[in-house]
């Protein structure tokens with residue numbers, strides 16, 4: 001797709017990847033609706049980049065629906081909906097259910113609710129694009145947080161399913177699967193910081209795939225290399241990940257006070 005004069009919604013647009021994507025779409029000539037649950041920062045950033053701000057908490061279906069209703073009422077259509085808001089919380093199985101529930105709502109159900117409420121409109125027009133931010137953790141894993149790894153796998157699975165199911169009816173779907181990107185999200189993940197790219201680099205890679213109406217967006221060659229190893233030899237991949245987790249924990253806790261989830 002080309003972005004000029006398109007109506008593009010981005011959630012989680014007060015910070016990091018969402019903010020960078022929203023700013024890039026504005027530069028491309030799109031009418032951008034930036035959304036976030038952080039009303040103060042979101043409104044300030046949207047004003048700085050030239051987007052319209054609509055506050056929304058995507059951990060609740062009503063929040064996602066109200067955002068979509070607002071844009072359809074004001075702008076009349078949605079060409080690209082970027083379900084980008086995400087959180088990284090929890091560690092292992094001891095993580096309380098309420099934390100599992102929250103991350104499931106933000107990282108997975110927000111994509112389901114977006115599709116539920118925007119898809120009828122897109123199907124009616126026979127055109128529309130969904131960009132769902134998953135993560136390389138959806139193809140591989142995340143070394144610090146089981147809830148993050150699990151929900152990003154689910155987010156990717158949902159994006160695949162949508163593309164397979166609606167691709168022949170004019171609906172395009174993309175899954176954004178970055179490894180480390182310099183945003184507040186990786187402030188406690190030194191292993192990701194070692195190879196992190198800037199949000200500008202991420203924007204370049206993302207827009208290139210969207211221009212081609214593509215599905216999978218990765219940011220590091222290691223992602224697909226790891227994914228291929230996982231498919232070819234799961235045991236060897238698990239063993240490599242174990243080794244990498246040891247390295248990640250050593251970087252996170254240099255005094256060795258904590259080595260387990």
Ligand SMILES: NC(=O)c1ccc[n+]([C@@H]2O[C@H](COP(=O)([O-])OP(=O)(O)OC[C@H]3O[C@@H](n4cnc5c(N)ncnc54)[C@H](O)[C@@H]3O)[C@@H](O)[C@H]2O)c1
Pocket residue numbers: 011012013014015016017018035036037038056057058059084085086087088106133134135136177178179180181182183184185186192
């Ligand atoms: N930074 C990375 O290395 C990286 C790598 C892979 C995937 N991701 C994914 O990219 C997306 C953006 O992350 P980021 O790195 O820009 O993080 P970030 O923390 O900088 O930005 C996330 C934004 O989402 C908003 N948000 C959180 N919960 C929300 C909710 N319930 N409703 C509405 N907004 C909410 C936050 O207020 C924040 O502005 C996430 O889905 C994340 O999982 C990030």
